[in-house]
Amino acid sequence: xxxxxxxxxxxxxxxxxxxxxxxxxxxxxxxxxxxxxxxxxxxxxxxxxxxxxxxxxxxxxxxxxxxxxxxxxxxxxxxxxxxxxxxxxxxxxxxxxxxxxxxxxxxxxxxxxxxxxxxxxxxxxxxxxxxxxxxxxxxxxxxxxxxxxxxxxxxxxxxxxxxxxxxxxxxxxxxxxxxxxxxxxxxxxxxxxxxxxxxxxxxxxxxxxxxxxxxxxxxxxxxxxxxxxxxxxxxxxxxxxxxxxxxxxxxxxxxxxxxxxxxxxxxxxxxxxxxxxxxxxxxxxxxxxxxxxxxxxxxxxxxxxxxxxxxxxxxxxxxxxxxxxxxxxxxxxxxxxxxxxxxxxxxxxxxxxxxxxxxxxxxxxxxxxxxxxxxxxxxxxxxxxxxxxxxxxxxxxxxxxxxxxxxxxxxxxxxxxxxxxxxxxxxxxxxxxxxxxxxxxxxxxxxxxxxxxxxxxxxxxxxxxxxxxxxxxxxxxxxxxxxxxxxxxxxxxxxxx
Amino acid sequence: xxxxxxxxxxxxxxxxxxxxxxxxxxxxxxxxxxxxxxxxxxxxxxxxxxxxxxxxxxxxxxxxxxxxxxxxxxxxxxxxxxxxxxxxxxxxxxxxxxxxxxxxxxxxxxxxxxxxxxxxxxxxxxxxxxxxxxxxxxxxxxxxxxxxxxxxxxxxxxxxxxxxxxxxxxxxxxxxxxxxxxxxxxxxxxxxxxxxxxxxxxxxxxxxxxxxxxxxxxxxxxxxxxxxxxxxxxxxxxxxxxxxxxxxxxxxxxxxxxxxxxxxxxxxxxxxxxxxxxxxxxxxxxxxxxxxxxxxxxxxxxxxxxxxxxxxxxxxxxxxxxxxxxxxxxxxxxxxxxxxxxxxxx
Ligand SMILES: Nc1ncnc2c1ncn2[C@@H]1O[C@H](COP(=O)(O)OP(=O)(O)OP(=O)(O)O)[C@@H](O)[C@H]1O
Ligand SMILES: [Mg+2]
Numbered sequence: 001x002x003x004x005x006x007x008x009x010x011x012x013x014x015x016x017x018x019x020x021x022x023x024x025x026x027x028x029x030x031x032x033x034x035x036x037x038x039x040x041x042x043x044x045x046x047x048x049x050x051x052x053x054x055x056x057x058x059x060x061x062x063x064x065x066x067x068x069x070x071x072x073x074x075x076x077x078x079x080x081x082x083x084x085x086x087x088x089x090x091x092x093x094x095x096x097x098x099x100x101x102x103x104x105x106x107x108x109x110x111x112x113x114x115x116x117x118x119x120x121x122x123x124x125x126x127x128x129x130x131x132x133x134x135x136x137x138x139x140x141x142x143x144x145x146x147x148x149x150x151x152x153x154x155x156x157x158x159x160x161x162x163x164x165x166x167x168x169x170x171x172x173x174x175x176x177x178x179x180x181x182x183x184x185x186x187x188x189x190x191x192x193x194x195x196x197x198x199x200x201x202x203x204x205x206x207x208x209x210x211x212x213x214x215x216x217x218x219x220x221x222x223x224x225x226x227x228x229x230x231x232x233x234x235x236x237x238x239x240x241x242x243x244x245x246x247x248x249x250x251x252x253x254x255x256x257x258x259x260x261x262x263x264x265x266x267x268x269x270x271x272x273x274x275x276x277x278x279x280x281x282x283x284x285x286x287x288x289x290x291x292x293x294x295x296x297x298x299x300x301x302x303x304x305x306x307x308x309x310x311x312x313x314x315x316x317x318x319x320x321x322x323x324x325x326x327x328x329x330x331x332x333x334x335x336x337x338x339x340x341x342x343x344x345x346x347x348x349x350x351x352x353x354x355x356x357x358x359x360x361x362x363x364x365x366x367x368x369x370x371x372x373x374x375x376x377x378x379x380x381x382x383x384x385x386x387x388x389x390x391x392x393x394x395x396x397x398x399x400x401x402x403x404x405x406x407x408x409x410x411x412x413x414x415x416x417x418x419x420x421x422x423x424x425x426x427x428x429x430x431x432x433x434x435x436x437x438x439x440x441x442x443x444x445x446x447x448x449x450x451x452x453x454x455x456x457x458x459x460x461x462x463x464x465x466x467x468x469x470x471x472x473x474x475x476x477x478x479x480x481x482x483x484x485x486x487x488x489x490x491x492x493x494x495x496x497x
Numbered sequence: 498x499x500x501x502x503x504x505x506x507x508x509x510x511x512x513x514x515x516x517x518x519x520x521x522x523x524x525x526x527x528x529x530x531x532x533x534x535x536x537x538x539x540x541x542x543x544x545x546x547x548x549x550x551x552x553x554x555x556x557x558x559x560x561x562x563x564x565x566x567x568x569x570x571x572x573x574x575x576x577x578x579x580x581x582x583x584x585x586x587x588x589x590x591x592x593x594x595x596x597x598x599x600x601x602x603x604x605x606x607x608x609x610x611x612x613x614x615x616x617x618x619x620x621x622x623x624x625x626x627x628x629x630x631x632x633x634x635x636x637x638x639x640x641x642x643x644x645x646x647x648x649x650x651x652x653x654x655x656x657x658x659x660x661x662x663x664x665x666x667x668x669x670x671x672x673x674x675x676x677x678x679x680x681x682x683x684x685x686x687x688x689x690x691x692x693x694x695x696x697x698x699x700x701x702x703x704x705x706x707x708x709x710x711x712x713x714x715x716x717x718x719x720x721x722x723x724x725x726x727x728x729x730x731x732x733x734x735x736x737x738x739x740x741x742x743x744x745x746x747x748x749x750x751x752x753x754x755x756x757x758x759x760x761x762x763x764x765x766x767x768x769x770x771x772x773x774x775x776x777x778x779x780x781x782x783x784x785x786x787x788x789x790x791x792x793x794x795x796x797x798x799x800x801x802x803x804x805x806x807x808x809x810x811x812x813x814x815x816x817x818x819x820x821x822x823x824x825x826x827x828x829x830x831x832x833x834x835x836x837x838x839x840x841x842x843x
Contacts, residue, residue: 322701324701342702343696345696346695346763347691347762356703356704358689367683367688
């Protein structure tokens, strides 16, 4: 008899939101069960209940027939349940091995840690994953993708019977995803119970066996993955057909003169990068982790120092010393790491949205609360952010809704943009809203704004951008137009040695 | 309306008001002859808050922005001596006071330089500036001698009363905390303090200027410290080397009790004021009950621990995802500094 995990009549409310309502389903060993639903549907909340981080208002979890009321993450872990959260839980100042073995470091009776043993065992795990990191690397210095892999290794190390992944692939590129999927298949063979949350539909069909769909906190449907279609699944989630996202895009067809010219740019991370962004153009940047796409954006935006090369904005040579200077000239960057570089988690949606345009929201010397609220409400409406009010702390939003908040900030009507740099803008965003984000990007292009669109989701960069630049290891390794680009040729350029 | 009310009940301000009411009722009932709420005693309480308020304004804003400043008490010591010796040399009171307050602001800028450019932890940097440099210079100025303050205006500022019997010093400090409270809550500058304190990297990415803010806030705190020193010397008619030096910690305690958290990014001046009111009412009540200063000190310590526990629990509740010791983890400070370094690039 295989292992069984059951959720039984689970209810959970937060102030102003019924996050879960009478959710019941079972997940079997040897299968990958997907949890799907729009942003704020309650997926992460369900997993936090499983991990003992939250307690349900009603209902319970039962594992192999035994009713469990987890009072803490510790109890859940001890019962053999590992949950990998959507938000990374690593300690940035510690190294890889210390993070992986955080709760039980190998040591002697006196509690003195056996470092060589620690290192050896960590190296074994890293080898099993086949990743280019060392046990002694400081986690804070790793790329977001590698941090995510460390998080996964941490769960893998515990050898749990149940492993739940909350949007594990959001920060990953194809290379790490391949590794992850190999691992998940292996865990499935071993008869473990696997829960899997993702907004990337293609993945769901690749890796999962069953699908549970949540909407507004209720379970609306379950599917057997092989027996359903993308269209049916999306309809269950969104409640309507969204059609072919890319074919339906109303694109800009008037690409104008050069807006931004980058020539032979060299920084600590990128080498000899040259490209031109035109008015109304959507320029995609594809590549694997560490390819240097984010670093190009940072250099333009005045975050990383430029060693040599030239950046011309509308024909005029510029070199920004800080984001402040770049913003003053109409260059906006929506950063990749929403928690570290984007949001002020303890402040409200309103404060987060209005942050870069406060000067325009004043009446005399005072901030005008009404226009602030109006601007924030506009963002909530435009991206359908699920929240009871704009006063809500961003920390209390679901991951996807947090991402929508930061998009709302950088695309508000008060911002005077010439160049919009979007670094992984759709990370964690649900299918329905993704289509709206793409259309919004096209609308910006129509207004003559130049858009730099960085994304690890290959399909998305290839279909939204007018032209695509491929990077590898800090160098540009290819340029193609949308018409010429295929996943194969772009991947080949991205992996070039 | 009901939603607003239920939010208010859950807010920190409400908790503070309840705490204040508890303290007031307790001492009103137990104090001999119910003297706690007599007009004279209320004035005593407010009077005892004057110096603390000045320190709490600047320190509160700095803590919201993610720093801490231990120097204002010592800058106050320096200021007393400086104003005393300027006055002693026949310089008019207004020039003496302005120069002294400007000197206080300079100390603040020096603090900011230490944490911004030399990257010294604010805790250590401001302690060094205050307890060694500011106080040291004060001792050098007078060669270790205490000065008498006789200038009538400075004495009036410290001890005088406006028509109606309201002490000048109380009015000054109340006006300042109200003005700064409004600045904090209603202006772009105030909002910037919260945003930078909440996440300095994100603030920088959004085009704010956290470095400039650091200099401004430390300068304000230095200036307020100096102002406190001037007022203090005017009240005591003397400028010595302890004067305001012991006022910093209680002011910070009150700010924390009032809801400004070491995590940065939250709290406000109303909470700060209520925090001070609670602590000072508490000490005043203990005095009325005849509790010795030694025991008062122990009880204040207990109140401080309660304040910190409060703060910790509220942070933990807000940080549902990470129930671990988020903000009291020293690594958090490390991380904050890392972010500041990130911000520094370019
Ligand atoms: N700590 C909290 N306080 C208040 N509300 C919360 C809290 N945590 C979650 N919520 C609310 O509960 C709802 C469900 O959130 P949850 O994080 O489970 O969504 P999700 O399905 O994981 O979404 P996403 O796809 O965006 O990650 C959301 O409306 C969210 O705002
Ligand atoms: Mg989630």
